[in-house]
Amino acid sequence: MNRTLSLGIAVLLWLALSGCAYYHVIQPGDTLYGLSKEYGVSVQEIQRNNPGVDPYNLEIGQQVKIPRLPNQKVADYAGRTDTKPAAKKPEKKAAEPKKNPPPEATPQPKVDKPKKEEIQPKEPPRSTATVNTEKLQFIWPVQGGQVLERFGETTDDVASHGVEIGAPEGTAIVAVADGKVILSSDEFKGYGNMVVVRHENNFFSIYACNKKNLVKKGDTVRQGQKIAEVGQTGRAAQPLVQFQVRIGSKAVDPLKYLPKR
Template identity: 35%
Template sequence: MRIRLVIIASLLLILFTGCSSPQGIYHPVTEGQTLYRISRAYGVEPDYLARLNGIGDPTQLRAGEQIFVPGATRVKPVPSTVLPQTPPVSPKKASTPEIVSVSPKTTIKPKAAPPAPTVTRTTKKAPAPRKGKFIYPVKGKIVKKYGEKTGEINRGIELTAPFGATVVSAAAGRVIYSGNGVKGYGNLIILKHDDSFYTVYGFNSKNLVPSGTYVSKGEKIALCGNPPGGGSPRLHFEIRHGKDAVNPIFYLP
């Protein structure tokens, strides 16, 4: 079974219940399910689901994996297609038929099909937490801690800041998502960094950088806003390694 460690720093994402909390579920992959079928069942774009879960090759899903689906509230049935393996059929040559003489007691045994190639997969462990690897994206007080429950476990932290305050990148990286298509996050930006790390910036009043943009550490990327369900201005901030959320406090100054 392939294990993909931490998406969206929280690509990648856990949605929370409640008026200001994103929410989502983990879908258990069964034999024959594909990323396309899973994304279609939940109404999520396949490319976004792959980025969110740190999946480089969508064709290599393994039974038993957990795929995070943002915005979902329950596990939905996903059709599985398991096709029987059949040996390859060699095309016949359009030449004169070959006549083979076989005695009555001769038994012809079919050749055994070659063994299927095995794929060796490696599991990349998250680096040990290092204080100061990332900087605070806004200057403000933490009003919701990592792991705090409000219907669902909080996969990040929430920092108060004035409406319109500058939000900066916590580290240098590439913008892999800039939009408002993830339920519960409002205007959202996701950055991909070195060592399979991702950072997530939600509740923005305005995104200032488009997808595909490379930003430096501390560069202005958004303006602080209110949670989609209402409440005081704040930033929802997550750090993920692959698809697993980590506590931002362990990596901030």
């Protein structure tokens, strides 16, 4: 064993003295950068002496030629083996002196910020239009009928969105103004047979609980034209027309837009 080790060292010394290169056997974790630091040779010099070696894919057991530079001494290689040098133990850092905690800040008196004056939202102006409407004048949908329920009154906890006008069954229901029929249907629960007419200025008139509708969607109607007949369909408890006026989608009190009786 001692003889073999002595022979290996002798060969190493001979190689160093003769100016020959040293061959490092790749171990797990080796990199060319690490070898350059270990042997004091640049990475470029190692690559130049190992043109067939892939620096990014070193294989364990592979021999890498470490060139001897002119200024290197025998002792630089004589004590090296093919195993990695022991890792240096991290030096213990001297304990840093404890810093004194900063003095506690003197509490400052709490100053209440002046409260901002609360701005109450303004109520939107209520509609005062009677029929804005020098261009648009409504007439009553049923002549001689009696108002049974007014706008906003509740029945079974449901507020009315229009007025209910009672009249004998079969009485003519007429268009309150010129317009176009956008719906004629019985598909809305509680409303029975219903007609919706669109007028100028984004006004809509609705006629519900009809006995039968006499117009269809897309028809153009004239003020006073018969469009349906008073009936008792939907939730109606007696013959009547459930009449609504809307501006866009907002229901408004129809009595504000009908001529006074």
